Amino acid sequence: MIELYTANTPNGQKASIMLEEIGLPYQLFTINIAKGEQHAEAFLAINPNGKIPAIVDRDSNQRVFESGAILVYLAEKVGKLLPVQVKDRAEVFSWTFWQVGGLGPMIGQWGHFSQSAPEKLPYAINRYLDESIRLLNVLDCHLQDKTFIAGDYSIADIANYPWVSGGLSFIRNAHADRVENLTALERWVKIVGERTAVAKGLEVLKSL
Numbered sequence: 001m002i003e004l005y006t007a008n009t010p011n012g013q014k015a016s017i018m019l020e021e022i023g024l025p026y027q028l029f030t031i032n033i034a035k036g037e038q039h040a041e042a043f044l045a046i047n048p049n050g051k052i053p054a055i056v057d058r059d060s061n062q063r064v065f066e067s068g069a070i071l072v073y074l075a076e077k078v079g080k081l082l083p084v085q086v087k088d089r090a091e092v093f094s095w096t097f098w099q100v101g102g103l104g105p106m107i108g109q110w111g112h113f114s115q116s117a118p119e120k121l122p123y124a125i126n127r128y129l130d131e132s133i134r135l136l137n138v139l140d141c142h143l144q145d146k147t148f149i150a151g152d153y154s155i156a157d158i159a160n161y162p163w164v165s166g167g168l169s170f171i172r173n174a175h176a177d178r179v180e181n182l183t184a185l186e187r188w189v190k191i192v193g194e195r196t197a198v199a200k201g202l203e204v205l206k207s208l
């Protein structure tokens with residue numbers, strides 16, 4: 001049994017989508033990040049970095065934190081959604097870590113500086129917005145002649161989906177003209193969003 005410690009955020013959604021895709025039984029534990037539960041001692045024992053998502057695999061009592069590491073761990077545990085060949089894995093890892101280290105943090109920082117920061121700093125807001133849009137264009141360009149990001153549907157698609165679908169609508173609300181030509185990306189969002197496991201992985205978090 002996998003214990004999933006999470007909240008309804010894009011990083012949290014990656015883990016629940018993955019668990020739905022691979023069909024392993026799991027138990028959800030809510031970490032209310034607005035109330036600071038990510039800093040509780042019991043949770044820091046699972047993720048010393050104090051962020052969701054994190055899992056504990058009760059088959060081996062292994063903890064795993066960082067959404068990218070969780071995707072790789074679960075894919076390797078069940079032998080799904082991650083190719084076996086080194087060359088094919090490299091492409092999946094490239095786009096998975098591109099998301100974890102780039103797209104997610106850039107959109108996240110744009111959200112922070114444009115919505116949450118007490119002081120509206122145009123330099124910070126524009127820097128993160130421009131970089132988010134540049135990254136969305138990189139993925140749009142890559143997807144011109146592909147159905148999925150790296151060969152067959154994989155953890156690279158799962159890592160990117162919540163941030164691309166959420167990020168696109170978030171940016172569209174404020175700057176529609178800057179994301180209107182990302183047609184390959186929109187097509188990919190539709191295909192991935194129609195998967196039963198993706199819909200279920202999003203749904204299970206809605207009550208948290």
Ligand SMILES: N[C@@H](CCC(=O)N[C@@H](CS)C(=O)NCC(=O)O)C(=O)O
Pocket residue numbers: 009010011012033038050051052053065066067068100
């Ligand atoms: N690099 C981490 C980022 C995780 C992350 O930023 N989680 C956010 C929610 S999406 C969080 O826990 N925020 C609470 C906080 O920063 O205190 C990952 O990919 O898992």
